[in-house]
Amino acid sequence: MRKKAFLLLxxxxxxxxxxxxxxxxxxxxxAREDDCQTREECEELLKKYEAEIAQYEKAVSESKQKKKTLxxxxxxxxxxxxxxxxxxxQSKASIKEIEFEIADTQKSIEKTSKEIENSKxxxxxxLREIYKEDxxxxxxxxxxxxxxxxxxxxxxxLENLNKKNQEILADIRSFNELLxxxxxxxxxxxxDLEKAIKIQLLQKKESEExxxxxxxxxxxxEAEYRQYLAKKKELEKKASKIMSRIAQLSLAGMKTxxxxxxxxxxxxxxxxxxxxxxxxxxxxxxxxxxxxxxIGQCNCASQPYCKHPEISYKQVMSPKQWPAFLKITxxxxxxxxxxxxxxxxxxxxxxQSGGAMGPAQFMPNTWLNYGYKKKVEELTGIKPANPWRxxxxxxxxxxxxxxxxxxxxxxxxxxxxxxxxxxxTTNVNARNCRRAGGRWYTYSYIMPxxxxxxxxxxxxxxx
Numbered sequence: 001m002r003k004k005a006f007l008l009l010x011x012x013x014x015x016x017x018x019x020x021x022x023x024x025x026x027x028x029x030x031a032r033e034d035d036c037q038t039r040e041e042c043e044e045l046l047k048k049y050e051a052e053i054a055q056y057e058k059a060v061s062e063s064k065q066k067k068k069t070l071x072x073x074x075x076x077x078x079x080x081x082x083x084x085x086x087x088x089x090q091s092k093a094s095i096k097e098i099e100f101e102i103a104d105t106q107k108s109i110e111k112t113s114k115e116i117e118n119s120k121x122x123x124x125x126x127l128r129e130i131y132k133e134d135x136x137x138x139x140x141x142x143x144x145x146x147x148x149x150x151x152x153x154x155x156x157x158l159e160n161l162n163k164k165n166q167e168i169l170a171d172i173r174s175f176n177e178l179l180x181x182x183x184x185x186x187x188x189x190x191x192d193l194e195k196a197i198k199i200q201l202l203q204k205k206e207s208e209e210x211x212x213x214x215x216x217x218x219x220x221x222e223a224e225y226r227q228y229l230a231k232k233k234e235l236e237k238k239a240s241k242i243m244s245r246i247a248q249l250s251l252a253g254m255k256t257x258x259x260x261x262x263x264x265x266x267x268x269x270x271x272x273x274x275x276x277x278x279x280x281x282x283x284x285x286x287x288x289x290x291x292x293x294x295i296g297q298c299n300c301a302s303q304p305y306c307k308h309p310e311i312s313y314k315q316v317m318s319p320k321q322w323p324a325f326l327k328i329t330x331x332x333x334x335x336x337x338x339x340x341x342x343x344x345x346x347x348x349x350x351x352q353s354g355g356a357m358g359p360a361q362f363m364p365n366t367w368l369n370y371g372y373k374k375k376v377e378e379l380t381g382i383k384p385a386n387p388w389r390x391x392x393x394x395x396x397x398x399x400x401x402x403x404x405x406x407x408x409x410x411x412x413x414x415x416x417x418x419x420x421x422x423x424x425t426t427n428v429n430a431r432n433c434r435r436a437g438g439r440w441y442t443y444s445y446i447m448p449x450x451x452x453x454x455x456x457x458x459x460x461x462x463x
Contacts, residue, residue, distance in 0.1 A: 317355025
């Protein structure tokens with residue numbers, strides 16, 4: 001059995017390797033997260049981590065399956081052991097019952113043996129009487145018996161009694177032989193049951209030893225599983241940091257297209273997906289963030305140029321926006337305290353408004369809770385959508401304008417959509433829109449930019 005255990009452990013080595021054997025020792029020169037300075041370097045490092053994570057995921061999955069298989073085998077053995085224990089108890093009970101039957105049969109044999117002896121004695125007495133009478137002469141009989149018939153009756157009775165006793169003796173002997181055969185049969189049954197118990201005990205012992213071996217292997221597999229899982233989580237944590245670094249390096253203002261041709265190409269792509277004129281998207285983006293060059297001057301320590309890094313997002317946006325903002329930055333792996341958001345600060349340093357994100361200047365609740373993030377993800381196939389990424393921002397701006405009728409390309413509908421971009425309503429005369437300067441925003445600020453871009457497009461200057 002010990003050889004069997006050694007063999008199982010030896011075979012296990014082909015299936016469960018220590019982490020250092022399966023994947024190799026970690027390279028001491030492995031690049032650290034802060035070693036990547038460009039997006040390309042970070043993406044290359046991320047690919048490396050993702051490949052290693054995939055290996056560990058496979059190892060975790062395999063070890064998990066092995067644990068499941070071993071648990072199943074252990075459960076089967078436990079059931080077998082319980083069944084054998086029950087069978088052993090039943091066999092022992094049957095043996096006890098047979099022993100009682102053998103004892104009762106032995107008593108019956110002893111009883112019939114005594115009856116046989118008694119019958120033999122009676123027969124012997126009868127035979128002696130018959131012999132004795134046979135020795136008397138006819139003269140004696142005539143003088144002693146009054147009637148001759150009495151003599152013959154006496155002899156006849158003795159012979160009948162002898163015959164009857166012989167029959168009884170034969171029956172007793174037959175019954176005695178039957179009892180002896182029954183006793184022998186019971187003894188054989190008992191012997192068979194005792195042999196069966198010996199086999200069951202051996203099977204139980206072997207099952208218990210197998211269970212012990214499988215339990216040991218399961219513990220070893222569990223240790224390997226935990227080791228793989230810990231390493232996988234460690235790599236996922238590193239990958240998350242790299243993704244955060246990539247996200248920061250991908251913020252608008254760092255990767256926003258610089259030339260009118262590139263900007264038009266991006267707006268055309270968004271326009272095809274939303275049905276909105278590229279010129280309208282360009283006019284909105286230019287008016288909101290200077291085409292991504294100015295995505296916010298508060299809470300912006302991660303940017304090369306930041307006017308008010310000391311003013312946090314909590315100072316520029318309503319507390320109602322905070323949960324959405326934190327959820328967005330967490331999913332993107334960004335630091336909520338250093339990612340730029342818009343703000344209006346007067347000459348005395350008092351924050352008047354702000355909190356919008358990225359080139360399209362979406363407020364956190366609008367981006368997250370009104371379906372723009374989800375729709376951008378559906379159209380691009382890239383998750384999570386990033387309001388600071390130019391492509392996502394241009395597409396989201398097109399979706400917002402299309403929601404308020406701009407996809408019709410009707411001038412009045414487009415103006416209403418522009419008004420809604422600032423006010424949340426197409427009614428430029430609404431009270432909140434008048435206070436926000438909706439008329440000036442639509443007709444004096446955005447639409448002239450839209451017309452400029454459309455003129456450039458019509459003249460073929462952006463091809």
